[in-house]
Amino acid sequence: MGGYVFPNEIHVNWGLFIVLYPYITGLVAGAFIVSSLYHVFGVSDLKPVSRLSLVSALAFLFGAPVPLLLHLGQPLRAFNIMFTPHLTSAMAGFGYIYSFYMIICLLEAWFMFRKDLVIFSQKKKGFAKRFYSLLTLGAKDISPEALHTDHKVVSVLAVVGIPSACFLHGYVGFIFGSIKANPWWSTPLMPVIFLLSAIVSGIALQILVYSVSCKVRKVEIDIPCLVAMNKYLWTFLIFATTLELLEILHMGYEGKSEWDMVRGLITQGIPVSYLGVQMGLGILTPLVLLPFGRAKRRSDGVKKTLTVACGILVLIGVLAMRFNVVIGGQLISKSMAGYAQFHWTLLSDEGVIPTLGILAFPVVMTLVLVRILPPWLEERKVQIADSKVTPLSARWELKGSGK
Amino acid sequence: MTKDKLSRRDFLVSAAKVLAAGVVAPAGGLAAAQAVLAEGKNAIQEMPVQQLWAGKEWGFVVDTQKCIGCARCVKACKLENKVPLDEEVFRTWVERYLVFTDDAGDEEVRTDSPNGGLDFKQLDVAPDKQFFVPKLCNQCHNPPCVQVCPVGATYRTGDGVVLVDRKRCIGCRYCIQACPYGARFLHPVLKVADKCTWCYHRISHGMQPACVEVCPVGARKFGNLLDSNSQVAVLKKKARIRVLKPDMGTKPNVYYIDLDEVVE
DSSP states (O other): OOEEOOGGGSSOSSOHHHHHHHHHHHHHHHHHHHHHHHHTTOOGGGHHHHHHHHHHHHHHHHHTHHHHHHHOSSGGGTTHHHHSOOTTOGGGGHHHHHHHHHHHHHHHHHHHHHHHHHHHHHHOOHHHHHHHHHHTTTOOOOSHHHHHHHHHHHHHHHHHHHHHHHHHHHHHHHHHHTOTTOTTTOOTTHHHHHHHHHHHHHHHHHHHHHHHHHHHHTBOOOHHHHHHHHHHHHHHHHHHHHHHHHHHHHHHHHTOTTHHHHHHIIIIISHIIIIIIIIIIIIIHHHHHHHHTTOTTSOHHHHHHHHHHHHHHHHHHHHHHHHHHHHHHHHBOTTSEEBOOOOOOSSTTTOHHHHHHHHHHHHHHHHHHHHHSOOOOSGGGGBOTTOOSOOGGGGSOOTTOOO | OHHHHHHHHHHHHHHHHHHHHHHHHHHHHHHHHHHHHHHHHHHHHHSOHHHHHTTOOEEEEEETTTOOOOOHHHHHHHHHTTOOTTSSOOSEEEEEEEEEEOTTOOEEEEEEOGGGGTTOOOOSSOOSEEEEEEEEOOOOSSOHHHHHOTTOOEEEOTTSOEEEOTTTOOOOOHHHHHOTTOOOEEOTTTOSEEOOOSSHHHHTTTOOOHHHHHOSSOOEEEEETTSTTSHHHHHHHHSOEEOSOGGGOOOOSEEEETOOTTOO
C-alpha cells in the first residue's frame, strides 16, 4: 500500500453514506422480488412473507434517499436533479426512477391493504378511525367484486414492479460501472452484479424480518416458507457469486495494466472486508450451510438456526460488498501508482455512528409500517397455545384478506 | 543665514509635495485602474458569449524539460482563485518523478507531490533520472465530468474551458469520480465541485492564467490554438507532444512536451 496518490485524492470523496445507498436500495429491490415471487410467480410457500416483504420494501424505500441527501454538499439543491436534469448523466435518472418505483410500491400496498384499511376504519375508534378512513381515500367498497378488482390490480402492479425493481437497482450498478476512470468499477457486469446481490440481500432480509416478527409475536415460523426462502437465497447466491468471480477472473486473466492495481487492492487494501467478510463469511459459508438448513432430515430447530444465521451472514456480506465497491474503488489512485487511505471516523465526515443511525431508519420505518398495516396472515392456526400475547391480526377478522 | 533658512523651508515644502504626490498619485492611479477593470468586467459580462468565444480555442502546453519544481504556480493558483492554502486541495500541482535503475536494468519510479509540490524535500540520494510534471485540468474536448453531472452544473464553454456553475452544483461529487486525472475536488468552504478554469476571469480579459504568469522558466504556455502565430499553436504543430491518458478517449487540451512514459 502507499505509493503516489494525486493530491486531490487524499480524501475519499464518497464515504460510508454512499456505501449505504446501494445497500438500502438493494434491500428494497430484493424485498420486492420476494413479494413478487408469490404474487406473480405463484410461489405459494412464500405467502406468509408476501405482504410483510412489500411493507418492508416500502419502509426501506423511504430510507434509500436519506444517505444521499445527507451526503450532498448542497442538500437544499437536491431537487434540482429532477427540475434541471442533465440527461447524459446516469445519476440524473435517480429522482425519476425512484419516484416511479415509489408510486408503484405505494399503489400496490394500497390495493393490497385496502380491505384491511376499510375494516380498521369501521372498527377502530377516535383518531385511528379517522386516520384509517383517510387512508382508504374514500374507497370503502369491500364487496367480493371490488376485492377481486383489487387483487387483479395488485397482480398487474407486481408485474410492472419487477422490471422497475430490477431497473432501480441495475441502474445503481450502472452509476458505478460506467465510470471509465476507475478500473475497479468500470465493467458492464456491474449492473447485473448489483442486481443479483440486491436480490440476495433482500431475501436474507426477509428471512430475518420474518423470523424476528414471529419471535416477537410468539407465533410459529412457517417452515415451508423458511425453506423456500432458504432455497431462493441459495440459488440467487450462486448466480451472484458466479458473476462476481467471473469479473475478477476475467480481469486477472486478461492482465491488462490496471490489473496490478486491482490485485494490490484485493490483497493489501481490502483483504479483510473483501476476502474475509464478503467472500468468506458472506458467500462461502452460506453456500455451504444453506443446503443443511433445508435438508429434510434436519429438525425444525436446525433449519431455523441455520437459515437465519445464513441470512445474517449474507446481509453482512452484501454490506461488505457495497463497502468494497464504493470505498475500495476510491482507494485505487488514478495515478495508477498508489492507494489512498480510508479513515474510519466515529462522528464527523460520514462517521460510523451517523451511518448506523441512517441504517436504523428503515428498520424503524418497518416497525412503524407493520403497526399501521399489519401484514400478518392466518397464523392463528399455528399460534402457540399458551401464548398470552394476542397477535394484532387476531383482533380482527383478517383471514384470507391478504391476497 | 536667511538664505539657508529659506532654502531649508523650500526643501521641506518640496519634500512634502513629493511625498504627497507619492501617496496620492498611486492611489488615484489605482482607483483609475480599478475603474478601467470594472468597466472591462462589465463589458465582458454584457458581451454575448458568441462574441466572447468567437475565434478562440484556448490551449495549454507544458514543457516538462523546463519545469524546475519551484511550485510558484501552485501558490499563485491558490491565491488567485481563493483555494484554501492550508487544505489538501489543488487546481494545479507539480509532481516530482525520481527514476532509479538497478544493475539488472529494472526501473523503480518514486513519485511525490507533497502539499501539491509546495513542500518538496531535499533528496538524499541521486536518482538516475528526475523530472517535474505540472498537472492541471486538461479541459478535455470530451469531458467525462460534464457527461456525468446530474444537474448540468459543469459545462464546456465555446472557447474550450470546462467550468463549474457554483450556484447549480449540488455537491454530489460524481464529477470527481469521473475525472481520470484527479483534477477536481470538493471546495472545502463552498461545498461545491471546484477545478482549474485556466483563470477564466483573467483570460477573458486578455491576461494569462496566474500559473503561466508566475512561471519563472516558461514551462507553462497558454494561448489561442486558432491563432496560428500563437506560441501554443506553433508548439502543438511542431513539438513532440503527448496528452495524458489518451486511451480514456477524453481528448485533453493540455499538451506535454517530452513527457516520460511513466507519467499517468
